[in-house]
Amino acid sequence: MNNLIINENIKLYYQRSTQVLFVLLFLFVLCGGIISKVGSGYLEDNPDWKDDLTKYNSFLTSQMEANPQYVEPYTKEILMNEYRIKNNYEPIADDNIWGFINSISGKLSIATIFSIIIASSILTNEYKWGTLKNLLVKPYSKSKILASKFITVLIYACVQYLLMLFFSWLIGGFMFGFSGTSQPHLFVENNVVKEINLSMYVLINYGLDAINLVVLATVAFMISTLFNNSAISIGVSITIMFSLTVLTDFFSDFFWNKYSLFSNLHLEDYLFGGVPKMEDMTLYSSLFIISMYQIMFLLITWITFTKIKRDV
Template sequence: MVLLIIFVIAGAIIVTIGSKQHDESENLHWKTDLKEYNEHLEKLAVEHPELKQSYMKEIALNTYRINHNLKPISDDNIWSFVKDMGGGLSLASIFTIIVAASFLTNEFKWGTIKLLLIRPYSRTQILLSKYLVILIYALVLHVLLFISSWFIGGLFFGFEGAGQPYLKYQDGKVIEINMITYVLSQYGIDSIKLLMMATFAFMISSVFRNISLSIGLSITLLLAGNSITMLFNQFSWAKYTLFTNLDLISKYFSGDSFGEGTTLLFSLLIILVHYIFFIGVTWFSFTYRDVEV
């Protein structure tokens, strides 16, 4: 938890140092800047028709800001910082994987698993209790990351931008979304990957009872997931793999790229099938394998 807070503080310092300092006169002319930028985007849309949809989306967002007097969110805004710190979920995922991989394995390594099995609880109850602790641990890291990002972001960049809405381009029109609702939804969607990788590490530890293998394999797949997706994306069966469907934000919620031949429901079903498989293998391995005395 301390490392996670240090990560957020370091991020705030980096943003503060790297952010460009604009004088007050530049801030007063942001509408003019957006109008000029829209004219530039219109020319690009004509020159590059294949990217016209992306350009039109940005033009619509800029026009909405001009008409409704909504200043663009800068990099040193509190919500922009909280959103950027969502990248800390990768760090939280690594911490959770380490806990998930060692939870069961250490019980067998130290021989304490026998002290659990002689208790008046079934193996299923013991396994479930450990898995729930992992989920609670992951949830605590999520909440800590969000609260610390908001509080530290407010201290560094001020709380005056906290009430600003998030603009979303949907079905050809711009809609306003409460910023805290948007950021929490992004955190929630990203947490699906954390859940799957923690469950995978838990499964590997149950099957092989080896900490190094569980942590190494899980973290490697977490970090190399996008590369694996790109490697197998040329095959038709790739859409049925886990990592092709895990990046839900870029596939269905960013508005820039969409899953070809897939839907959000399809991706969620693929993730659910893999989740059931991971849980099933974990339960079968822990419940029916003998424990050496």
């Protein structure tokens, strides 16, 4: 089994397409850094930021009267602004290393897309190139072959994710300095403003997004096995990725929505003062439901690959 996993990784990383994806990932982060640097060049230190926040709070207060549906988010923003003024915390911009890393973390979809591409093609390419028969004649069961490919996908996804973080740290450091910022990330929970170290906040967000990456890579792996078509798998998986919020809101009036995969992938709603999509939803319940979907996806994949006969 270990030899299978090693061989799969060697085959994957020797492919030119895989190497190109790593280069594109670096260029993506580099372009983000250049854009942030150029944009920050037009920003000057604002000695009157406290007065600006006070005026902005007045504006938000007037907006709450005109738009009562936004009372909760406006109230949270006012509380955080007052906290900043009281504790001399100037609003955090993207022109520091952790601010940049945090802004890039919101664009992690590029790493997810690359992982979906690999998950969709790692098995279908074996059929396409006629090399699957070489694996099947060796003393390995279909289950072990399938498991080795899925583990390889997970390893690749982790590598992509870690590289995304490393590239962001490296480029952000060169662009804005490695000293970071001493200011914390602020959030409101039960009408009380709380602090968390900015670097810890960014790393937690990366961890939550990594769960979504693994789930979507599994979906792509399952669909490619079902239809033996990487194009369908990539298209469906990327559509799901970009439609998560739309699908969650569309089915929000249905009681079963709390058990859907779409609603439970919004793990960030449970932390830092967020609000779950539906009542009675918790972080642990969402993790459990996600785990059940993962088991179902892998079971469907295993049955399709091991029990259904196909020409190789």
